[in-house]
Amino acid sequence: MPAVQDTIDRVRKIDVDQYKYGFETTIESEKAPKGLSEEIIRFISAKKNEPDWMLEWRLEAYRRWLTLEEPTWARVEHPKIDFQDVHYYAAPKTQSGPTSLDEVDPELLRTYEKLGIPLKEQEILAGVRKQEEPSELNGELASDNIYQSGRVAVDAVFDSVSVVTTFKAELAKAGVIFCSISEAIREHPDLVRKYLASVVPISDNFYATLNSAVFTDGSFVFVPKGVRCPMELSTYFRINEKGTGQFERTLIIAEEGAYVSYLEGCTAPQRDENQLHAAVVELIALDDAEIKYSTVQNWYPGDADGKGGIYNFVTKRGDCRGDRSKISWTQVETGSAITWKYPSCILRGDDSQGEFYSIAVSNGYQQIDSGTKMIHLGKNTKSRIISKGIAAGFSQNTYRGQVSAHRKATNARNFTNCDSLLIGDQCGAHTVPYMEAKNATAQFEHEATTSKISEDQKFYVMQRGIPEEEAIALIVNGFVKDVIQELPMEFAVEAQKLINISLEGSVG
Amino acid sequence: MLEIKNLHARIVEDGTEIIRGLNLTVNAGEVAAIMGPNGSGKSTLSYILAGKEDYDVTEGDILYNGESILEMDPAERAAAGIFLAFQYPMEIPGVATMEFLKVAMNEQRKARGEEPLKVPELLKRVKAASATLQMDMGMLKRPLNVGFSGGEKKRAEILQMKLLEPKLCVMDETDSGLDIDALKVVADGVNSLRAPDRAIVVITHYQRLLEYIVPDAVHVLYKGQVIKSGDKSLALELEANGYAGVIGEAA
Numbered sequence: 228m229p230a231v232q233d234t235i236d237r238v239r240k241i242d243v244d245q246y247k248y249g250f251e252t253t254i255e256s257e258k259a260p261k262g263l264s265e266e267i268i269r270f271i272s273a274k275k276n277e278p279d280w281m282l283e284w285r286l287e288a289y290r291r292w293l294t295l296e297e298p299t300w301a302r303v304e305h306p307k308i309d310f311q312d313v314h315y316y317a318a319p320k321t322q323s324g325p326t327s328l329d330e331v332d333p334e335l336l337r338t339y340e341k342l343g344i345p346l347k348e349q350e351i352l353a354g355v356r357k358q359e360e361p362s363e364l365n366g367e368l369a370s371d372n373i374y375q376s377g378r379v380a381v382d383a384v385f386d387s388v389s390v391v392t393t394f395k396a397e398l399a400k401a402g403v404i405f406c407s408i409s410e411a412i413r414e415h416p417d418l419v420r421k422y423l424a425s426v427v428p429i430s431d432n433f434y435a436t437l438n439s440a441v442f443t444d445g446s447f448v449f450v451p452k453g454v455r456c457p458m459e460l461s462t463y464f465r466i467n468e469k470g471t472g473q474f475e476r477t478l479i480i481a482e483e484g485a486y487v488s489y490l491e492g493c494t495a496p497q498r499d500e501n502q503l504h505a506a507v508v509e510l511i512a513l514d515d516a517e518i519k520y521s522t523v524q525n526w527y528p529g530d531a532d533g534k535g536g537i538y539n540f541v542t543k544r545g546d547c548r549g550d551r552s553k554i555s556w557t558q559v560e561t562g563s564a565i566t567w568k569y570p571s572c573i574l575r576g577d578d579s580q581g582e583f584y585s586i587a588v589s590n591g592y593q594q595i596d597s598g599t600k601m602i603h604l605g606k607n608t609k610s611r612i613i614s615k616g617i618a619a620g621f622s623q624n625t626y627r628g629q630v631s632a633h634r635k636a637t638n639a640r641n642f643t644n645c646d647s648l649l650i651g652d653q654c655g656a657h658t659v660p661y662m663e664a665k666n667a668t669a670q671f672e673h674e675a676t677t678s679k680i681s682e683d684q685k686f687y688v689m690q691r692g693i694p695e696e697e698a699i700a701l702i703v704n705g706f707v708k709d710v711i712q713e714l715p716m717e718f719a720v721e722a723q724k725l726i727n728i729s730l731e732g733s734v735g
Numbered sequence: 736m737l738e739i740k741n742l743h744a745r746i747v748e749d750g751t752e753i754i755r756g757l758n759l760t761v762n763a764g765e766v767a768a769i770m771g772p773n774g775s776g777k778s779t780l781s782y783i784l785a786g787k788e789d790y791d792v793t794e795g796d797i798l799y800n801g802e803s804i805l806e807m808d809p810a811e812r813a814a815a816g817i818f819l820a821f822q823y824p825m826e827i828p829g830v831a832t833m834e835f836l837k838v839a840m841n842e843q844r845k846a847r848g849e850e851p852l853k854v855p856e857l858l859k860r861v862k863a864a865s866a867t868l869q870m871d872m873g874m875l876k877r878p879l880n881v882g883f884s885g886g887e888k889k890r891a892e893i894l895q896m897k898l899l900e901p902k903l904c905v906m907d908e909t910d911s912g913l914d915i916d917a918l919k920v921v922a923d924g925v926n927s928l929r930a931p932d933r934a935i936v937v938i939t940h941y942q943r944l945l946e947y948i949v950p951d952a953v954h955v956l957y958k959g960q961v962i963k964s965g966d967k968s969l970a971l972e973l974e975a976n977g978y979a980g981v982i983g984e985a986a
Contacts, residue, residue, distance in 0.1 A: 705829030
């Protein structure tokens, strides 16, 4: 855990309420007028040079959306969103779609540089240990994984468009397609038509339907049969423009025996207004395939008084369509004013496996309602849920989960562990698990704990000479360790720092 | 080294006065035993020395090397060289013992303006100290105190004490929950720390530990005061006659 010291140093340097990524890039932007109508959808589709079938698909979603009501079951409160007061499309003027690195607007390159996102192929993600640098406490006591490779391919999405995707050529050699979804719709229509909305149907829920109508960009990954993707893939989402919403759509397909690990990161400028982010992510794993999807969500959370911040309403679902397939979600949620997000797995194939590892940190006036669904349909399917919620300040942090075994899901197994940690006495942690087994052979286990960082624990750590803030960082890092270990090394160190920064100012 | 003058302290939560005019002096190089019946304020005294927030000092002072420590928080006191071996060490889930040792040692070094220890040097020191306490290195990979047996927890406390090299060691009922073999190992660990510039305060209920850690002075604590002080023979007297005699004398 070399990150502990880094965390501490970092926390020291940062002022309370200082969101590190809150800057704004000054770049001329082309926007759709505010509001949502068939006309706007035609405008987006035209901007993206989409084929007719895509436009029809969007319009169908829009018509469906008009008949839907916003869901109210989550434990979050916010003023009613005016969906006509949002720009549904915004793109840097210099850039209407992805291009080669040499052609990317230098202002955009500088933005990503500031965010620590490598767009040059020789660079690696910021915060990642250099390859030659040995893990601390190496040798017989080393508990860290051996760091494998620093190379990560990045798709950079800025407001409504993907500005560049790196390592495309090298990935293509392995047969892997990694590009923006807009490009995939134009270049690989058969694949898109086959898989898009096959996991999250157009009419799935209010926000997913809205996304289907207006999604602007996102990533597309296709790993063909038997291929192990040669590097980590990642998408970095950045909201920049005022008054815009970001509606990304990501589709990842792993064919028989394929493997891919995908990372997602996101940030936004600091603003007084609330901005909307409604994404849909679909994963499809065929026989013996494995998809590992990791998120570090760091949207602007609002200020210390709860003003501003991103409303994050996300539908993420994976379909273990093939036998022996495996999908694993790992998320570190530290940002957003409101998070509404339940990355789920449909365990359709026999012997398929789903995993959900989550760390959700809320501080200030943040509200998180997040969890997962594990739907066991196939025989001998297994799922595992490890959720760690940390609430500080005046925040509310809810784990909401559903595990169900259908009639044919013989020998379905689930293990769920939900732990909550409270810092201070003004915040709340809630656990809402649903379990349902229609097959008598199903075995579900559920463990839940809620604890407060005890004064005794803090006193003990401080008695060893560790100052208060560092003592809390140490205890929190220990609490989330099970989940941090599931993250790719590229993200683990960053995630650990982020968690502690998010809890900055929670002591006192 | 340690001078406690007319100390009065109460529990913050309910205002109960626990320490009622306590006077005590412990010199550098000395091992002082503090004995007393249950509820006499022994553990409270150790917590107050370490700076636990649950207690309010209402009167008197605690001088450490001639200076009052009452305004210092627990971490500052630790960095100044005060160590408390807990009767019930806390579990820290997810934090490997080795990692904890590293952070603690380096935080104290930082507070003193010293460079952090490099990993090889740190490992060398930890290995050497563990060996003298007959501790398995595998234990250091486990989260601190989580699932440790009573004996393991006490050894881990002594290990931390050895590595942090404090000047004032306060040991709260370190003998509780130890079998005789573990007791010997722990006592050897403490004895190896005896030094002319270090004071050790051993809080105990029983004479048994003092057979292995022979004290220079014995103080009897009762109702929040030191009611009698003497040399090691006082401990034997208490063992033979119980506390009643001493308490009667004082009353």
